[in-house]
Amino acid sequence: MVNVRFFPSTGLFEAFLLPFFRERRSAGRGGAIWSPLPLADAEFEHSWGRHHPDWALRWSQMIGDFNVAVAHFGGTNRQPRFEVTSDPSGEAESLTPHYDQIDQTSLTAQWTHDAWLVKLDAVRRASQVESFVALVGGIEFAFATYLSVFAEYLYDGRGSGATTSMEHDVFAGTRLLTQDWTISSRVFVDRRNSNLVLSTTASRRIGDTAAAELDGRWFRGDSSEEPSRANRLDSYLALKLTYFF
Structure with missing residues (x-):
């Protein structure tokens, strides 16, 4: 990847050139979230396949209490259909x-004031197959430096044809930070069928050379209506231990 940056007074301008592409890897049947069908060899719309040169432009600026960024990407979609x-x-x-x-244009905006944070991520993607708009908007409030709560709404214009299960969902969560612990809990609720995704992550440093992280995810509801039904069926609990040399 080649990245060039410019720093005029009107904001940060960035240009990206991506000459190579790596396919998305599947976790397989032994993974936490996997497809019930085997994956065939990938197919590319462009004859150059993995070697199609992709590009992107991005502008970002801080305006008062607002952080704003606009970007455009042209090239191979990183999310397969x-x-x-x-x-x-x-x-x-x-x-x-x-x-x-694809050609994809995105907007990121964040407003920060005292203990409040309001944010929006929106994208419009166009290809020969489909064009759609997706967005995530939410708020966060910090009661103190160690405790915050947040809520978001997730929308994908493809509806049931979306490649993610979070196409019309409400999300809420909380985050607790202490000197030794970081604990966050989240819940996703599908507004169409009331399916739930519950997740909790807890991490802690162990002395100066090690850390432990516990990550759990539980799926509840009828997965037959979900576009990513295999993901909805698979709950898991994972423990990760890290040692720093």
Whole structure:
């Protein structure tokens, strides 16, 4: 990747050139979240495949209490579109990832005032297959330096055709910071069918050379209506230990 930056008084301007591309990896059946069908070889819209040169431009600026950034990306979509391949009898056999060429424009805005934080992330993506708008908007309030609560709304214009389960959801959570612990809990509620995703992460340093992190996620509800139904079915609990040399 090549990144060039300019620092005029009107904000930060950045240009990116990405000459190579790496496909998204699947966790497989042994992973925490996996697809129920095997993945076939990826297909690319452009004949250059993984070597298509992609580019992006970004402008960011702080204006009073606001942080604003506008960006545009042109090239290979980093998020594949999956198509089901069937055998002669019509049974689903595999999923084929398709990497389309896209033009994507995004806006990020954040307003910070005293203990309040209001933020918005919006994107418009256009390709030969589809065009849609997606956004995440939310607020955060800090009761003190160690405790904060937040809520967000997530929208994806593709609806049931979205590649994420969070296409029409409400999100709420809390974060607790102490000298030794960082604990956060979150809940996602699907407004269409009231499905729930509950998650909790707790991490702690152990002396000066080690750290422990516990991460849990639980899915509750009917996954048959979810575009990413395998993800909704898979709850997990993971413990991570890190030692610093």
